[in-house]
Amino acid sequence: MAKSTGNTPVQKNEQLTIMIEDITHEGSGVGKVDGYPLFIPKTLPGEEAVIKVVKVNKNYGFGKLLELTKTSPERVDPTCHVYCGGCQLQHMSYALQLQMKQNQVHNVMKKIAHLEHVPVHPIIGMEDPSHYRNKIQIPVDEKNGELITGYYQKRSHRILQNQDTCYVHSHAMNEVLPFVRHLMNKHGVQAYDEKTHRGELRHIMIRTGHFTGEMMVVLVTRTAKLPGKERMIEELREKFPFIKSIVQNINDQRTNVILGKKTKVLWGASYIHDTIGDLTFAISPKSFYQVNPVQTKVLYDKALEYAAIDENDVVVDAYCGIGTISLFLAQKAKKVYGIEVVPEAIEDAKKNAERNGINNVTFTVGQAEKVMPTWKKEGLDPDVIVVDPPRKGCDQEFLDAMMAMKPKRIVYVSCNPSTLARDLRILEDGGYEAKEVQPVDMFPNTGHVEAVVLLDRIKRANND
Incomplete structure (x- = not known):
């Protein structure tokens, strides 16, 4: 192990082998060097890891996993290898979660x-702790002249390209999302650029009724104009009959807030429905409804x-x-x-x-x-x-x-x-x-x- 020359027992960029003793509520493993805690994502208690120190504070630091030399029996092979930052516990057994x-x-x-x-x-x-989400909000960007969709990489605004299949999204949403993106590319819709405040499509939101099977597709745009929307509606309806609502939300502000104030129904109803027990609820684009x-x-x-x-x-x-x-x-x-x-x-x-x-x-x-x-x-x-x-x-x-x-x-x-x-x-x-x-x-x-x-x-x- 490299020797420290500062006030902490480790230095930035130092590589060392460490035992993982505990885990934070966010799912990062915790190891200690002379009592100094290091937080290392994707590690589990009982594991021995080769890490690189990436950040050092006075009382604690952060490490990056390079290699596991001893693994926990609670480690599982992640279903999704994208690691967008959303499912940060997918490397551990559900029992340990x-x-x-x-x-x-x-x-x-x-x-x-x-x-x-x-x-x-x-x-x-x-x-069954998979495919449980009934709502997604996916940012849109552009790469090599085509729209891409996917979640932002953790602590960044860089989209992980075309993340079509997500372990926590409903199966129906995993089918519809790539087709919506295909239609947008086909009809020449441009991705919104937050730096220049130009382009049209900002986000794609999809909401589903878990028990009714109904679906709403919300296209969040900077402009009221949406090229090819009539034909896109026809193709969506033809391919996915369970879609009951296609909505455009207009957000022309420079903001990280996803939805704007103006919403208009392009086709179908302004709501979809779902049930909880014996009760039926109508869900609009802006409704708070447990996911x-x-x-x-x-x-x-x-x-x-x-x-x-x-x-x-x-x-x-x-x-x-x-x-x-x-x-x-x-x-x-x-x-x-x-x-x-x-x-x-x-x-x-x-x-x-x-x-x-x-x-x-x-x-x-x-x-x-x-x-x-x-x-x-x-x-x-x-x-x-x-x-x-x-x-x-x-x-x-x-x-x-x-x-x-x-x-x-x-x-x-x-x-x-x-x-x-x-x-x-x-x-x-x-x-x-x-x-x-x-x-x-x-x-x-x-x-x-x-x-x-x-x-x-x-x-x-x-x-x-």
């Missing part, structure tokens, strides 16, 4: 929430179990989106109030309620932390609050508003264990007790994990 995610949730409950006593149940995985429909049912069933509502209960569903959880709750509750800041989502939620014949739910546009204090003043005292926030978790103002309403139970659905643990600590200090945690694997082969937590209000002597 589940264990890693279980440990992640358990660790944040202990280290961030300081709730060592709260049981974290075994994670619920998938019987793994099989595990969504598992997640929502657990949330409904924890809510333990009956026909006398009033429920608030914060961050309700298009009403998916709200309508599940409404099947059991006396009344459900859903809040969502996106007006289009609330319109979709209302239509979904009507579509399913559910009339004991009210949807309101607004920020939950602003709406809930008003409801409190008006005398609304919910028995249960269900919250499913974005990755950043809940703002303090929202947590304060939720605790002020004093529901007997809170069900917290989270896609980020770290912010979940942070918020649970606040709720515990505010008079609620976390009773149990159920992790759910919504995104196999990635480092992401969801969890559902049940919290009960602590009964005090003054009945507060």
Whole structure:
């Protein structure tokens, strides 16, 4: 091993052999040199690796795997060798993936929430952890005069050329995507160039109804003009009869945001449909809808179990989106109030309620932390609050508003264990007790994990 000449035991570009002792929640192996941690992607605990040090910080560094001299029995041959950065766990067995995610949730409950006593149940995985995604958004570029599609290489804006078959995409999307690209090339559509702000096609989005088989194709363009669109529509319809909607979204801004404000239907319906349990939902280009429909049912069933509502209960569903959880709750509750800041989502939620014949739910546009204090003043005292926030978790103002309403139970659905643990600590200090945690694997082969937590209000002597 080369000797270090700096303040750290390793230097950039140094090659060394190292034992992998642990793994991060993102799936990188962790080895140590004189106590100094190095994070090495594509390695597993128990492996011996020859690595090159590519970055050195004061307290930790990063390495690149050159060769494995000892492999873990949990290593598997990746189905996809592209390694776009999306499926960063595909080199490890599914059993180890589940264990890693279980440990992640358990660790944040202990280290961030300081709730060592709260049981974290075994994670619920998938019987078949492949081809589960019902939505893709693929960037478009140009190479040698032709359109190419594929995901960006990790930490770059370089597209990995024509990545047509993806292990996590649905089979139907893997068939449709290359044909759409073929049509674009055939009809002379130019790829958008983000440097010059020229060209036409920016992204291709495909959404599917897992249980209905319906598909929507969304062409995201810089311009309203789209060469050959009439003929492209005919060819798409002829080859794939399950396509029910072809949509153009126009985004003329210099931005990394994928969808623009203007959307027009080129052919078919403005929605496709899918089902979760007994409920049917309409999905538009901008609808938030969980990307793994099989595990969504598992997640929502657990949330409904924890809510333990009956026909006398009033429920608030914060961050309700298009009403998916709200309508599940409404099947059991006396009344459900859903809040969502996106007006289009609330319109979709209302239509979904009507579509399913559910009339004991009210949807309101607004920020939950602003709406809930008003409801409190008006005398609304919910028995249960269900919250499913974005990755950043809940703002303090929202947590304060939720605790002020004093529901007997809170069900917290989270896609980020770290912010979940942070918020649970606040709720515990505010008079609620976390009773149990159920992790759910919504995104196999990635480092992401969801969890559902049940919290009960602590009964005090003054009945507060």
